[in-house]
Amino acid sequence: MAEFDADEWRLRSTLLRIWKMTATGIRPKEVQQSIKSTTVEKIMPKITLNQLIQTEIARIAEAQSVDTATLEEFAQFIIENHKKKDPKPKLPKVVKPKKVKPLTLTQLKEAILGHFGVKDVKELRKSGSFEMATSGMEKLDFSKKDGWEKLYRKFIGVLPEEENETGYGCVNGINIFKYDLVWKAFGLNPQTATSEDIKSAYHDLSRVYHPDVPNTGDAQVFARLNVFYKSLTERF
Numbered sequence: 001m002a003e004f005d006a007d008e009w010r011l012r013s014t015l016l017r018i019w020k021m022t023a024t025g026i027r028p029k030e031v032q033q034s035i036k037s038t039t040v041e042k043i044m045p046k047i048t049l050n051q052l053i054q055t056e057i058a059r060i061a062e063a064q065s066v067d068t069a070t071l072e073e074f075a076q077f078i079i080e081n082h083k084k085k086d087p088k089p090k091l092p093k094v095v096k097p098k099k100v101k102p103l104t105l106t107q108l109k110e111a112i113l114g115h116f117g118v119k120d121v122k123e124l125r126k127s128g129s130f131e132m133a134t135s136g137m138e139k140l141d142f143s144k145k146d147g148w149e150k151l152y153r154k155f156i157g158v159l160p161e162e163e164n165e166t167g168y169g170c171v172n173g174i175n176i177f178k179y180d181l182v183w184k185a186f187g188l189n190p191q192t193a194t195s196e197d198i199k200s201a202y203h204d205l206s207r208v209y210h211p212d213v214p215n216t217g218d219a220q221v222f223a224r225l226n227v228f229y230k231s232l233t234e235r236f
Contacts, residue, residue: 103160
C-alpha cells in the first residue's frame with residue numbers, strides 16, 4: 001500500500017469531501033466555498049522556515065521524540081504571533097456595597113421608647129429604670145439626633161450604617177469609642193470563649209495597637225482595649 005505524507009492525506013481528504021458534496025446535490029457555489037476553506041494554499045506553510053530553525057526542530061524532535069510537523073506548526077505560530085500584544089485581562093467588576101440608610105430620629109425614638117416600655121419622651125424622663133441605666137452617661141440632649149444615637153448604641157445595638165465600620169478606632173468592624181461591644185472587638189464568642197482565648201486575643205491586638213508598635217501603635221486605642229480586657233478578665 002502506498003504511503004502518503006500529511007499534506008497528501010489532507011489533499012486527498014479535501015478532494016473526497018468535495019466529491020461527496022457534489023454527489024449529494026450541493027450547488028457549485030457551495031462547493032467553491034468549501035474549496036476556499038480547505039485550499040492547498042492554507043495547507044502549505046505560510047512562511048518558509050530558515051535552515052537554522054529547521055535544524056533546531058530536527059534536533060529537538062530527535063532528542064525529545066517529538067513529531068517534526070508539530071514543532072514546525074508551533075514555529076509558524078511563534079513567527080506569526082510573537083509581535084502581537086497580549087489581550088488586556090478583563091478586570092473583575094467592582095461591586096460597590098449598598099449604602100445603608102441611617103435610622104431617622106423617629107425610628108431611633110421608637111426603638112428606645114420600646115426598649116424601656118414607655119409611650120413618649122415625657123414618660124421616659126420619669127422612668128426609674130431609664131434613670132438608673134443612664135446614670136453613668138453624660139447629659140443627653142433629647143432634642144438632637146446624636147443623643148438618641150448614643151442611647152441606641154448603648155441599649156439596642158449597632159446602628160445599621162455603622163455595621164462593619166472602618167477607620168480610626170475601629171477594631172474587628174466595631175468602633176470601640178462608640179460601643180462597649182467587648183466580645184465583638186476581641187473577635188470572640190461569649191458562649192464558648194475561655195480565659196486563654198481572651199488572653200490570646202488581647203495579645204494579638206497588643207501586637208498591632210501597643211504604642212511602641214511602629215505605624216499601627218496608638219495610645220488611645222490601646223488604653224480602650226485595656227479597659228475592655230479588664231472587664232473581660234474580671235468575669236473569669
